[in-house]
Amino acid sequence: MAKNDSISMSVIKRLPRYYRFLGELKNKGVTRISSRELSNKMGLTASQIRQDFNCFGGFGQQGYGYNVEQLHYEIGKILGLGNGFKTILIGAGNLGRAIATHMSFEARGFNLIGIFDKNEAMAGNMVRGIPVRQTQMLDDFCREHHPTVAVLCIPSEGAAATVDQLVELGVKGFWNFSHCDIAAKYPDVAVENVHLSDSLMTLSYQVDSVINN
Numbered sequence: 001m002a003k004n005d006s007i008s009m010s011v012i013k014r015l016p017r018y019y020r021f022l023g024e025l026k027n028k029g030v031t032r033i034s035s036r037e038l039s040n041k042m043g044l045t046a047s048q049i050r051q052d053f054n055c056f057g058g059f060g061q062q063g064y065g066y067n068v069e070q071l072h073y074e075i076g077k078i079l080g081l082g083n084g085f086k087t088i089l090i091g092a093g094n095l096g097r098a099i100a101t102h103m104s105f106e107a108r109g110f111n112l113i114g115i116f117d118k119n120e121a122m123a124g125n126m127v128r129g130i131p132v133r134q135t136q137m138l139d140d141f142c143r144e145h146h147p148t149v150a151v152l153c154i155p156s157e158g159a160a161a162t163v164d165q166l167v168e169l170g171v172k173g174f175w176n177f178s179h180c181d182i183a184a185k186y187p188d189v190a191v192e193n194v195h196l197s198d199s200l201m202t203l204s205y206q207v208d209s210v211i212n213n
């Protein structure tokens with residue numbers, strides 16, 4: 001299946017959901033599904049689904065629908081889930097420890113190889129079997145191991161300096177939980193900002209609508 005650089009981010013952002021959904025179908029032993037069934041289950045229109053998959057050259061066959069296992073595999077390939085990008089996590093506080101412990105990085109194309117914190121007292125603590133290292137060791141570690149991705153779980157104060165340091169050390173992508181704007185200064189670096197509070201505020205809107213309608 002061809003990978004097309006001009007695919008819009010809105011399509012890319014739907015792929016993880018397709019991937020997760022098809023994985024669940026695969027685990028239930030479902031072997032094929034029509035775009036209509038897929039659309040009913042996912043709350044999207046069948047034409048939206050066909051359009052999305054056509055961006056990559058289409059996966060379906062007229063009258064057959066989609067082969068679940070193949071579609072799951074192809075979408076995983078498009079997302080690059082086999083890359084195993086070397087990843088480090090900065091900030092081993094409550095959020096950083098929760099993410100390190102509960103995210104299955106490997107299943108999503110990332111390989112967590114290092115955890116750093118500026119707090120000396122944390123040095124040597126084990127999180128997910130990885131020792132927390134002090135940030136003074138970041139330069140040497142990156143020069144030796146060449147991580148491609150960093151997960152930022154630090155407050156916004158000081159985050160900009162950390163980003164500068166990591167970009168200088170060759171980091172190409174950030175999973176950014178800190179409230180620090182990376183994209184403005186580094187437009188060529190991949191950034192995925194995560195704001196759990198946005199999701200909570202969206203829920204607020206929805207609950208408000210349910211109650212007041």
Ligand code: NAI
Binds near residue numbers: 092095197
């Ligand atoms: P925390 O206080 O438990 O942990 C922060 C850790 O980062 C501490 O261990 C601290 O020593 C370390 N740290 C601070 N600056 C650092 C630096 N420059 N380099 C290396 N380590 C550094 O805080 P928590 O709860 O883990 O939250 C961390 C940040 O994530 C907070 O600023 C919070 O606002 C943000 N956050 C963002 C969320 C989101 O959805 N984007 C959700 C929850 C928290």
